[in-house]
Amino acid sequence: MSENLKNASNNATEKKYAVGIDLGGTAIKGGLVDNRGAVLYSASVPTEREKGAKAVAKNIAKLVKTILEKAKMTKDDVVGIGIGSPGTIDSKTGTVVYTNNLNWKNFPLADEVSALTGIRVKVANDANAAALGEYKFGAGKGAEDVVMLTLGTGVGGGVVIGGKLFEGYASAGAELGHMVIDRGGEQCTCGLRGCFETYASATALIRETKKAMLSNPQTKLWEVGLDNVCGKTPFDYMDVDESAKKVVNEYIDALTIGIINIVNIFRPQKVILGGGVCEQKKVLLPPVRKAVSERAYGGKKAPKCEVVVAKFKNRAGQIGAAALWLE
Ligand SMILES: [Zn+2]
Known part of the structure; x- marks a missing residue:
């Protein structure tokens, strides 16, 4: 040493x-x-x-x-x-x-x-x-019940209940990205349709942005070019282009529904959001926080659940x- x-x-x-x-x-x-x-x-x-x-x-x-x-x-x-x-x-x-x-x-x-x-x-x-x-050292510190969602290529999830990692039988649980939020919706890689991941991942943002471009030749999103679209693209254009704004709003809506489901099931003190999409926290957090406090079971009368961004990035x-x- x-x-x-x-x-x-x-x-x-x-x-x-x-x-x-x-x-x-x-x-x-x-x-x-x-x-x-x-x-x-x-x-x-x-x-x-x-x-x-x-x-x-x-x-x-x-x-x-x-x-x-x-x-x-x-x-x-x-x-x-x-x-x-x-x-x-x-x-x-x-x-x-x-x-x-x-x-x-x-x-x-x-x-x-x-x-x-x-x-x-x-x-x-x-x-x-x-x-x-995140529960022990990061954004979840001080809380006993914490759910983390990683918004990246897919949507990963982790659940800590009563200070313990909840992994399910044979540690095969907590696939929060694969709860269905739209029955018969978008095809997921897991075989189901309409999984949370197919609407709340960066992959979903890219798919919806491209769709918006292909259905609207006038959108400013074409400045980027179809092949260069990334998860950030609709956020870059949301203030100057209606199609981009619609993509972002629908993303926020899907993310909110998924978080409300999680809050209704686990009622954690904190939902922690991680992954690349969280770079857009200024756009995402205010509407998500408002919707969760108003629309999760019990509304404003229920115990509060904070929605926060993860502390640790690459590490x-x-x-x-x-x-x-x-x-
Ligand atoms: Zn799935």
Whole structure:
């Protein structure tokens, strides 16, 4: 352990560290995280998923070694390694049951990484881990019941109830992005139609913006060009173009309905929004907050639920994974 960290741990006897790993399809990001949620050292390596699960586990172990070397620590200085993985995870055993993203089936990730590093390992679904990180150290701090929604390519979700991550039977739960908000609506990648994700993701914003362009040759959105449309495009034009404004308003409406459903089921103290779409928080938050306070069950007489934006951006995965070990 380096002198600085030694001094820090002398000052605060409860100081603990864990390595948090954010396992993605192209890169593995990792960080040494303390029990206040601060990332002290971080690094990344390519995932190399084409080489197979065992090779990816080796890459994770290599990354952990690099991070510990940077921190001048040994394996005995950390309480454990947390891994946030895509897919369905049996968090009791640390097995990746299924992931489309990495093309794995029943891979004992915790056991593999633990054998390579000599450190205890916990694995959780990445969206669940991110929710746990925000609950413990970020925008959810101080609340006991928190739901996080990540608005990106899809819509991920994580639920913390009574201070505990709710994962459902065999940790296969909390797929909030796949609650149906429009029966018979847009086709979802999961096989159902009308899932929340098909209206509240960045992918939905892109689809609806393109639709608006194709049905209206006059819209200013054509300045961008069909191929350059991204989730931000309708927000950029909403003040000068009616079609763009309509796309944004319908997005807000769908997001609101999904959040109201979540509030009606869980009545969390906070709903935390993360993901790229949250860069538009100035546009999104005021109408969403107003609608949730007025239209969720009980209206203004019901206990209040705050809608807030996540604290951690690129590091949410690492911090959330480390949070599996840290209080
Ligand atoms: Zn779906």
